Amino acid sequence: MRRSLGSARRLLVARRLHTRHEPGAISMDTAVLEYAVDEEAGVLDIQHTRTPPEMRGQGVAEKLCDAAFEHARGASLRVLPSCSYVSDRYLPKHSEAQGIAVRSVDSATPGLCICVSWLGVASLRLVDARRRNPLTAALLAKLQSFLGACAAMEVTHGGPLPEVRTLLLESTGPVFSSGHDFNDFHEAPAAEQRRVLEMCADVNALLAEVPQVSVAAVSGACVAGGAQLAASCDLVIARDDARFCLPGVRTGGFCHTPAVAVGARVAPRKALELALLASDVDAVEAERIGLANSVVPSAEWASAVEQTVNQLARTFSKSVADGKRTFYRQAAAPALRDRYAVATDTMVDMFSSPAYQESMAAFLRRKE
Amino acid sequence: MRRSLGSARRLLVARRLHTRHEPGAISMDTAVLEYAVDEEAGVLDIQHTRTPPEMRGQGVAEKLCDAAFEHARGASLRVLPSCSYVSDRYLPKHSEAQGIAVRSVDSATPGLCICVSWLGVASLRLVDARRRNPLTAALLAKLQSFLGACAAMEVTHGGPLPEVRTLLLESTGPVFSSGHDFNDFHEAPAAEQRRVLEMCADVNALLAEVPQVSVAAVSGACVAGGAQLAASCDLVIARDDARFCLPGVRTGGFCHTPAVAVGARVAPRKALELALLASDVDAVEAERIGLANSVVPSAEWASAVEQTVNQLARTFSKSVADGKRTFYRQAAAPALRDRYAVATDTMVDMFSSPAYQESMAAFLRRKE
Amino acid sequence: MRRSLGSARRLLVARRLHTRHEPGAISMDTAVLEYAVDEEAGVLDIQHTRTPPEMRGQGVAEKLCDAAFEHARGASLRVLPSCSYVSDRYLPKHSEAQGIAVRSVDSATPGLCICVSWLGVASLRLVDARRRNPLTAALLAKLQSFLGACAAMEVTHGGPLPEVRTLLLESTGPVFSSGHDFNDFHEAPAAEQRRVLEMCADVNALLAEVPQVSVAAVSGACVAGGAQLAASCDLVIARDDARFCLPGVRTGGFCHTPAVAVGARVAPRKALELALLASDVDAVEAERIGLANSVVPSAEWASAVEQTVNQLARTFSKSVADGKRTFYRQAAAPALRDRYAVATDTMVDMFSSPAYQESMAAFLRRKE
Structure with a gap:
């Protein structure tokens, strides 16, 4: 190679x-x-x-x-x-x-290449285009350990930032990912099936839990567990040829776990429709229903993705990490006043940062 | 007749x-x-x-x-x-x-005709077009007992499927349904009013709780309790002349219970707007805000509805029934990891099905 | 003046x-x-x-x-x-x-003019256009006491209605509001910062808790705490030049508390995008994503706002106040059947109102 x-x-x-x-x-x-x-x-x-x-x-x-x-x-x-x-x-x-x-390149796991840029963008690239980028147990284990390490990275006001500041999930070939590898489930003991599924759930949960912003850059078919992985990222940029599908019912099954991630992003009726009718959702509809944040023409794709992830890496700070964490945390509190209590604590902490105090001072000086 | x-x-x-x-x-x-x-x-x-x-x-x-x-x-x-x-x-x-x-036809309850097709589609058809298809207490009682029976139908991996595999709520005439019959509430004792409302809530909750997928095929005006019934179905197919309205405020009241069902489907601000301003929502906007899954021109209406409900009846299985149930159940858990725990259990159960193991095997053989 | x-x-x-x-x-x-x-x-x-x-x-x-x-x-x-x-x-x-x-005009607080119309519309108008309508601590304190008084107004079936029947948040100048005044936070003790933030959270929570319907009429730039205030209102009418932004990340911070209000209205992915990328959302997109209820051309703006708030003031009643309260209350209950229990109680109470009984009777007479 x-x-x-x-x-x-x-x-x-x-x-x-x-x-x-x-x-x-x-x-x-x-x-x-x-x-x-x-x-x-x-x-x-x-x-x-x-x-x-x-x-x-x-x-x-x-x-x-x-x-x-x-x-x-x-x-x-x-x-x-x-x-x-x-x-x-x-x-x-x-x-x-x-x-x-x-800064580093790791292609030791078949089907996955992890590469951390100088600016701090960690690209997690699915590279087994020939097999439609399956999420094998080995690949999920690697994602789990990498994301686990990201989750443990310390972010402080004023201290040095971690090497990884943005996560970019991307792929090569016409299929973003076809989802799980059935070889991991067919004729496997239930305990092993559960182990793979729990690892997968952990990977998807970590994409929201890590301090870094996670971005999926989706091109081509994004299917079942692949759609789940994209839906679990904080932001999704869809190339105009992207399409999303939860096809479980077509083979007598159901995309139960992918529907969790899709259901967290899309109105319940639409998420159910995807799982019940296995309908194909193109990039424009994906953006309309909340599965994608934006749709980018192929010609502008690479630079649009690069621009976004680099902007996120450059603006990364404890306030951003706290912002993401606080957003998901407050959203899980049913009462509005409880949500404000969570966000107010974070806000007061942000004000304690010398960098932010200086930023406010500069702003006030400009206004005078 | x-x-x-x-x-x-x-x-x-x-x-x-x-x-x-x-x-x-x-x-x-x-x-x-x-x-x-x-x-x-x-x-x-x-x-x-x-x-x-x-x-x-x-x-x-x-x-x-x-x-x-x-x-x-x-x-x-x-x-x-x-x-x-x-x-x-x-x-x-x-x-x-x-x-x-x-398989069966039951038109014993005035205003309602229940008809179960050979494929397992149960059509619940509102047929009192002249009176604008009111949801009388008698009609609600019939829906409640029918849906209660559906909820009790057993669905197993490999075992025989129940006779009812899809629910289709439809109507005749220019008004899908005008909602409750005021005769049931005017000058009635509060206990009786409450009884009818609780029966109505039960009917609406059952539409989500039954193992079968519930589909509303909405044509014409879908008003108050009628809009509630449609909103409570898993899927809604709207004919291009459909329009939705929560008109309570126009007569000095408020559509409190319909707003529950609409609020479960539509963004809170839009749901409140419908109830506060009694604005008319046409089919296209209904689809846009999540009240309907799709809008179908009148000419293609009958066949589109038939195609969808028959597809749902043909793909019905324990996995689908579990998929629907799991989807609503996980959605009620505030924490993402709890949601995955629910869906992972269902997934492992699905893998235990001999039919699904065979389906995976066939898939893997095709790929070789 | x-x-x-x-x-x-x-x-x-x-x-x-x-x-x-x-x-x-x-x-x-x-x-x-x-x-x-x-x-x-x-x-x-x-x-x-x-x-x-x-x-x-x-x-x-x-x-x-x-x-x-x-x-x-x-x-x-x-x-x-x-x-x-x-x-x-x-x-x-x-x-x-x-x-x-x-009925009354109160412009004692710098930057704010509160004016209650004969029909019961309380206009809370931000009038410090030159300073971009900052939400100073003094202004927030005034909003807090006014909204607190609104929250305490009694609404009964048949009794006299309170003087304030609708709340209208509006502004003068090209900026609806630029959000908090950094003078309140820069070099202030943490306890004082927290006091202002808690007052702000209280104001925003009250906009949903008061019995009156709160409407934001947003023209021009609606930024940070300004966007929060608009998002917290029950309804938002946007002039076609309105644009919304959570710009915290641009100055090394994060709009934590505004993201609570925006996150309560907009799909989570889109709300996060606003906070993470500080993207500008124009009026049309604001309506599309659920931040605004409608977009009105400048020429029709004044009359559209007036028409809506006057309609709300004219239809205000205990049923409407209960409807708003019940809607938010039921939405906080995770289980559908619990939501119906809340709404059913309110419905039975509404039926007990002599005015509503008369309204039903009139309806039934017309149908005969």
Whole structure:
């Protein structure tokens, strides 16, 4: 799953130096940047940069990095800066490069690639397009442990923010996810079936419980447990070809657990209709009934998703984490006055933050 | 209320035999099929078929039945097979005839005709169009006992399904229902008023509690308690001339109990608006705000309703009954994790069904 | 803040008498009507009418009042009848004048003008347009005491109705309200911050708890605590230029308490989106997602608002007050049968009202 950049020569800095692309390397005279590409993860990993002593002080390593990031951008790849020069010196200076840089890539679990961006966006990408992105027990276990770690990340006023600041659930291929893998349930003992279902419920509950905002970027068919996973995210951006379905009744069953997540977002009558008639809901109707927040044309899709998750990562703070948690908590209190009690406590805590006091002061100064 | 089919002669089987229509009978030489038509119920009741010994073995009874069903279809009547030949031998062989055959007809309660189809669709039809289909105490009592019986029907994995598999609430005339009959409340003792209201609440609650899916097919004005009854069904199909109204404030009152059912379907602000301003909601807006699932043009109305309720009757199973029950039950639990606990139990029970295990196996075989 | 009507002469009754406009007075020969105009409150206060003995019995005072009301109408002013002739003799005879007459005006609190109309509509108008109508602690305290008084007003079957029968929250200027005044929170002790927030929560909760129907007439930007106040009203009429926003995240905070009110009206996913992304919601989308009941073009705005609140004031009764209270109360009960128990009690109480019994009797007579 590794590919090279090809051997076409390209001019990097017109005047004095020329850049050559080697398979897996970019060089400039005797200076070289070595990389590897993980296609499945969509990541270009910069593993080493080497500048011989006689070439130092001329910005050669920086130019090699410029070329590597430019290439990655053109090939829609993200960049993993394994080389410490890139992570410690190049990236802090190049904010435009931060947009496609990642902190870590984990594709150890079949069908799932988890990749955390420099800005703090954790992409959980379903990558088994050929099998219609099933939510296998192994994949659910991985999501559970990753989301569990997110839930445990501490967010404080003024303290350092956690590395993961936004969660993005996305997929490759024409099917976002077809839901559970029947191999996990067919002829399995009831205890094992229950274990997988409880793990799945935990994953879905965690998407609301983690401090980070969870966003599903849904393209193509979003079915059964797949629709459940999308519905469980705080926000859903639907590509115009997205469609949602709870098809259980078609095979003599019923989408009981997916209907929980859909029922938490959609008016009861409509949620029941989806489960009872297994009707297909397209992106526009999904937005209309509350299953999606917005519908984006294919041409604008990638940038719209990136813009939203990066905005969320940039504005992430304890106030946002508290805001999300407080919102779900107050919504579970039947009486309005109890809801206000919950939210008032959070508000007073927010006012205690020095950063927010400074923000209010700045606002009041501007108004004078 | 009985009418004959008229006396026009018609050719049934061109070559050897001729069919004659007699008032209340179709004959073929000396073989005869006797029927009666109940116009209010819209039912043609086949009471006897008699084939003399010398005509047996030539499919004569079958041809008489073909003629009776063809006639019923042309006149938009359903067929009640009181004659055991029709129920036990003709219908099991003729699936196309099953679509308009009924198992029972009960029009004993003024203003209501209950008719259970061969596929298991129980039509509860309001038939007092002249009085705007009021929900009289007698009619509510009948609905209560019928729905109570439905609630008690046992649904098991693999066992025989109950005779009633879908409930269809429908009406004749320009008003779906005008709601309660004021005669039941005016100058009645408070205890009697309360008795009628509690019966009404029970009927509305049962529509959600019965294992069968309840569908309201709403045409024309759907008012006060009528709107409540429609709102209480799991699904609502609205004809394009449907309109909904909670008019209590117009006569110095308030639609308190109808607002419960409407409030369970529609966003609180909109439900309050309906009750406070008595505004008329047309079919398109009803669909938009969640009072109806779909709007169907008059020309496609009858077939759309039939298609939906028959699909629901055909897919009915313990999983569907459990799905409906679980959906409402989980929705009443404030915490998401409690909701998943409810739905997970149901899911594990579904997996224990031999039919569903076989369905999963077939699915996995197809994928190999 | 007082202005006179100008000195242009105008003909009141063509034949015999002439009316002169003096600053603060309308006279007819020696008869005079003295008034003062409060521009901020938009009110013309008729303070005295004096008719000399020789002019009595010719309807002179009535004509002076006709002129004053005509002038007020032309200048979009309401009329406060401080003079007892106007309140006790003129108004009861002139129902068209009642539409713009007020019972009381209170503009003692900076930024707020409270004005109760003859029909019982209490207008709570935010009038500090220059400062974007902030909800200062003083203003919230005033709203709290006024709404507390409304909550305590007794409504009985058949008894006299309270003076306030509908609440109208409205504003002047391009911003409906920008929300809290940061001066109340910046560098304030936590206990004081909490006091203001709890007062604010109380105000918002009271808008649902008072027996009167509360209506927000939203024009222009409706932001943070302003959006909360609008969302807390029973009904919202939006002018086509209205837009709603929860902008907390833009300044490093979060609109925790506004999200409670918005979350009570809008689907959870959309409410979270508003708070997380601080997206601007225009009037049409506000209506679509349940934040507003209707959108009215600017040209029809004033009359649409007036028509709705006057209709609500005219139909106000114990049944309506109970209807509102019962609606919110039943909605807080998770089980459907518990909701019906609440509403059934209210219904039986409504039937006990002699007025409603008479209304039913009249209805039944018409049907005979």
